[in-house]
Amino acid sequence: MTIELYTWNTPNGRKISVALEEMGLPYKVFPVNIGKGEQMAPEFLAISPNNKIPAIVDPDGPGGKRVSVFESGAILLYLGEKTGKFLPVPLIDRIPVYEWLMWQMGGFGPMPGQVHHFIALENETDRAYGLKRFMAETRRLYGVLDRRLATNEFVAGPLSVADFAILGWAWRHPRHKVELKDFPNVERWYNALMARPAVKRGMEAKLD
Template identity: 50%
Template sequence: MPLDHPITAKWPARHPDRLQLYSLNTPNGVKASIMLEETGLPYEAHLVDFGHDDQHSPEFLALNPNNKIPAIIDPHGPGGRQLALFESGAILTYLADKTGALLPRDEIERYQTLQWLFWQVGGVGPMFGQVGFFTKFAGKDWQDKRPRDRYVQETRRLLGVLDGRLQGRSWIMGEDYTVADIAVLPAVRNLIEFYGAGELVGIEDFVQVRRVLANFLDRPAVQRGLAIPARE
């Protein structure tokens, strides 16, 4: 059965029976690809190329009017109906519920996991991104460094929160690896590697964060997910 969505005019599905991922391997994008690799769900990845302004195309906006990645279409959604979905936090929660993986079934632990997922979406993602703007992109040329320093200070605070949480734990929720780790740790990696802001934010001070990040990056599914979709 063909997918029933306008986005297929620009990104035809070779395997329409599989979950369709529309993404780019940014910190937000890789949340979805890592989750898909960790769960083993069959899927097809489509590159949304920012260099060609794909995210503003009418086809992509039909799926996500907020013009951000990732977004998915699951032809086998709830009740066997097609589900189109955007926002990384919603996608992670949906995929966890669909597969019964990486989100605790115990209700209390479930909500405690989701609070860390939302902590990343509401705090870590935006703040780390602002540090990136002021260190790697246009903001680096501004003479007034007060805006940059404000975001650096908040990023250090968030890293301190995370470092404290990881003290004595293997992962954010303890011994169990969850969607919280998949949400948070790509942003930390990006802050250090892509933005090159490790020294600026004093990443060496956050021993537990560096320990858990290293373990995260050792996971085969993470290594695969970080390269999906492949850039042309």
């Protein structure tokens, strides 16, 4: 059955379209225009209590029952469990997937997101302060990722949902003013992922 993807053209939205394509799951996009406040609509609130995209509805959830899932990290874990893909079975092998997924959710997303916010400010004083603070932290996080990828093809060993999560934000590196050539291992990883046919489809899917 077709998964319903409620989303918009954002890094968090792209995480899910890429994962769905890589997992070979049929899905239909239901755009939620966050610029117009559609994420505040009661019908969206019913499946995403935090009024944030993305969210999914799976008509064929556990036990064949319809289920909704919100928060991009939770969606990735759910889809990995559902398909048995990109989420290792042994707990010992899942640990790095959990670690790097949480690393993305807690840092490599919120910090670049702050850069996006401050870049758009007209007040030069506020803009300069925000960019000095959050661009430094964003570059530090790129450095953490670069060191990890120096000894690993993918962030958690084999390709996993953690890579899809991080890719969604690395995709926006021009917007948060980061040159991937400054982080050669990230650049190698990024180019390899973006060359995958399913990732291309996920990145090109119309989400708005």
